[in-house]
Amino acid sequence: MRAMPNPLVVMKFGGSSVAGAERIKRVARRIARERTNGSDLVVVVSAMGDTTDELLALAAAITDDPDPRELDVLLATGEHQSATLVSMALQAMGVAAISLTGPQAGITTDGRYGKARIAGIDPRRVRAEIGAGKVVIVAGFQGMSVAPLEAMDNSPTASDVHAAEMTTLGRGGSDTTAVALAAQLGADRCQIFTDVKGIYTADPRIADDARQLPVIGYEEMMELANQGAQVMQVRAVELGWVNDVVIEVLSSFEDAPGTLIKEDLLVEQRNKVRGLAHDRNVAKITLVGVPDKPGLARSVFGPLADAGINVDMIVQNVGHGGSTDLSFTIPRVELAKAKRLLEPMIRDLGLADITTDSSVAKISIVGAGIQNAPGYAARMFGTLADEGINIEMISTSEIRITTIIAEDRVEDAVRALHAAFELEQPESEPAGAAAAAG
Amino acid sequence: MRAMPNPLVVMKFGGSSVAGAERIKRVARRIARERTNGSDLVVVVSAMGDTTDELLALAAAITDDPDPRELDVLLATGEHQSATLVSMALQAMGVAAISLTGPQAGITTDGRYGKARIAGIDPRRVRAEIGAGKVVIVAGFQGMSVAPLEAMDNSPTASDVHAAEMTTLGRGGSDTTAVALAAQLGADRCQIFTDVKGIYTADPRIADDARQLPVIGYEEMMELANQGAQVMQVRAVELGWVNDVVIEVLSSFEDAPGTLIKEDLLVEQRNKVRGLAHDRNVAKITLVGVPDKPGLARSVFGPLADAGINVDMIVQNVGHGGSTDLSFTIPRVELAKAKRLLEPMIRDLGLADITTDSSVAKISIVGAGIQNAPGYAARMFGTLADEGINIEMISTSEIRITTIIAEDRVEDAVRALHAAFELEQPESEPAGAAAAAG
Secondary structure, eight states: OOSSSSOEEEEEEOGGGGSSHHHHHHHHHHHHHHHHTTOEEEEEEOOSTTHHHHHHHHHHHHOSSOOHHHHHHHHHHHHHHHHHHHHHHHHHTTOOEEEEOTTTTTEEEOOOTTSOOEEEEOOHHHHHHHHTTOEEEEEOSEEEEEEEOGGGGGOGGGTTOEEEEEEEOOTTHHHHHHHHHHHHHTOSEEEEEESSSSOBSSOTTTOTTOOBOSEEOHHHHHHHHHTTOTTSOHHHHHHHHHHTOOEEEEESSSOSOOEEEOOOTTHHHHOSOOEEEEEEEEEEEEEEEEESOTTHHHHHHHHHHHTTOOOOOEEEOOOBTTEEEEEEEEOGGGHHHHHHHHGGGHHHHTOSEEEEEEEEEEEEEEOTTGGGOTHHHHHHHHHHHHTTOOOOEEEEETTEEEEEEEGGGHHHHHHHHHHHTTTTSOOOOOTTHHHHHO | OOSSSSOEEEEEEOGGGGSSHHHHHHHHHHHHHHHHTTOEEEEEEOOSTTHHHHHHHHHHHHOSSOOHHHHHHHHHHHHHHHHHHHHHHHHHTTOOEEEEOTTTTTEEEOOOTTSOOEEEEOOHHHHHHHHTTOEEEEEOSEEEEEEEOGGGGGOGGGTTOEEEEEEEOOTTHHHHHHHHHHHHHTOSEEEEEESSSSOBSSOTTTOTTOOBOSEEOHHHHHHHHHTTOTTSOHHHHHHHHHHTOOEEEEESSSOSOOEEEOOOTTHHHHOSOOEEEEEEEEEEEEEEEEESOTTHHHHHHHHHHHTTOOOOOEEEOOOBTTEEEEEEEEOGGGHHHHHHHHGGGHHHHTOSEEEEEEEEEEEEEEOTTGGGOTHHHHHHHHHHHHTTOOOOEEEEETTEEEEEEEGGGHHHHHHHHHHHTTTTSOOOOOTTHHHHHO
8 A cells, every 4th residue: 555665564552561661671672573574663652551540640639620731731741751761662772763742743633632533644754754764652642732822812912823732532542543643654554452462252351262353343343342342442443444444453462463453344254243242331320200202302311411421222111101211321430420410300301210220231242244133132132031131221233232231140141142152163254364364 | 121010920849849739739829829919920840759850760760871852751741740730729729820831831942952951932822821811830841942854855745844842951940941931021030939948158957057148149149059059050040140030049838038139239348258058069080190291181171071071170289390280070970980081091191190089078158249358268268277177179269269178077167167257147238238138
């Protein structure tokens, strides 16, 4: 895809990979080896270990309600630090390197503090440093927004002063930085180094025989990530999909092939469940005795959205006598805030009651073949029934079936479903698939 | 000096003043009180507590020889963090505030990593934020250098890319940031908050009756700082002198008047020793049997300067029989490096030997009146002789007399000289001086 002689690889290392001097040196050795293999390299790093949490704790010790602009400048320092240290470690090994902040790397954002989206990348400085023979280390999770300064109106001598502001991309934003740079630079591959070896059929800490997938499609990966598999950010996968970036998830601690996330041309032939995802960060809210009249959904979900509470599954039960029950799930950490918002509405909305349950969990089967095979739903529900696990809610998409169950049965459910769908068995893929994944 | 209605004050808080959340809140209360008094405020902060040393230790754990460019990005994060936290603390108290990095505050430098000098300040953003009613918190110790990118020559599409680079001003650089901002903004006063109450006639930990000076001239302050008084950076005092910035040194922990550093019009009338300074970070090197021929000084001091070793006092003794002894002092921490440089030269230079002494100290009397009163030198040397303290070297300037003595006698010397020059006695200043200092 590129006219330049060397292949270009973007490598991203997360916080646990750069936690402390020894791990930084190990990461540098890994980068140096890749460089010796003849690749041009752009390396994206997160903040070291718990740095981001420590900075948040420091801000929390000062104020309950930190200004998002100030918080972004504070948090961005974590990635500045790790980027410089990785660059120093490479230089100490004789590898030419330079660290760039997100703004120096030409990454601009839409300016929404704490949850900015990348608006564009001016790749010229990165390309110039690569052209000068350097490994370019980019501070992840951040970019610059440029906006006219509000106060300018009163300052006639300063009409060309603009406010270049640091913005951060939200949790996991370094994945997005890496994929966006890979897309903009036309990289041959984007490698995401993590503390797991790749994408598994289920959480290997629960299912002993969980199997690493050699390859997975973008859409399947997005569903898995959305449903609780915490290996990679949904946004980054989506960005890779839109820009056709081949992403590899692999271990920063072991030297082994990872999982490729790419356009999966074998989906139609495969017709199979690819993996399970589960999520314990779930609470269920039920509005009891909802009057059958228009506008109620807006009255309930509008304020939750305004408060930044992400509503996931919504199920409206069959009504009896003009009223019905409406259940939905939210992240468990938001339950207290949601109750404070909703309980004052009981009278206004004419509800009988609001009940909550914070001891539920979500479990999903994901596979691009599900849409063509109605038997999968029956097998999933039957397997859970055989285990004596009650299904509280169901939701489906074209490539996913999700159920809400009691949290204390989630590990039993993972193991039973893993066996029922024979996920421990290597897939019998058509010839050529193994080569594509290698 | 300014047309705006509110007085403008620049306040600078050092690392110990912002070490941790509680101290940051205390600093914020102090700033808020000053704001309530009706001043427009620009606040310069250093990195919290030991942050800079911790970052240096982290870099040292990665490499013995960190790239100065990377080190500057790393160190600058310390001031970014403290600036955002002070801003958050002010906002939590209802005081409108905004933090700016050195580059955002318009501070540009000459681009020398680790020891940059301020090249200019574009004050428009700071002025605009003040105009918007905000207290402006500026990250000290840093600025931006802008230079064309070297790699550009090979990159025809990127001919307008410039490299905006973070540079730091060296130890104590936040003092310089504060004074430079005060000069550029035409501030009414520049307050340097420290862990001492002001400038003293001698180190009060040694001389019990050391007295705080209400006012001191720029030149006297520079001599005191140069000779070991560690309250304020020499460069910042010099910058204040050139720009006529009134500087106040005062305690960040106590609410008491400090010492004003300003043009001292009373010097000619005062004619008095103002204070003592001493410095233990001294080593003496003696070149024994130096041949009496030209060029030797350059052969010795050239390589020391190239190695960044600051030579202080130089004394050449009277020669006997065509050769002489040459003694000079350097910072004690540089002694090992200096010996490695000089010892291979013994044969080439025709020296008899090189001897070193790292158990010496420097003690100085400083006062603008000294130049008109030759009796001060005699009184200083006589006082040391009465105490049985041997003088190893002597150096004088127009407003200072410095001696090198044995380090284990330095405290005796401070106390004896403090008494001999009656420094514990308040000065009988002409009317008006007390008001000027208040």
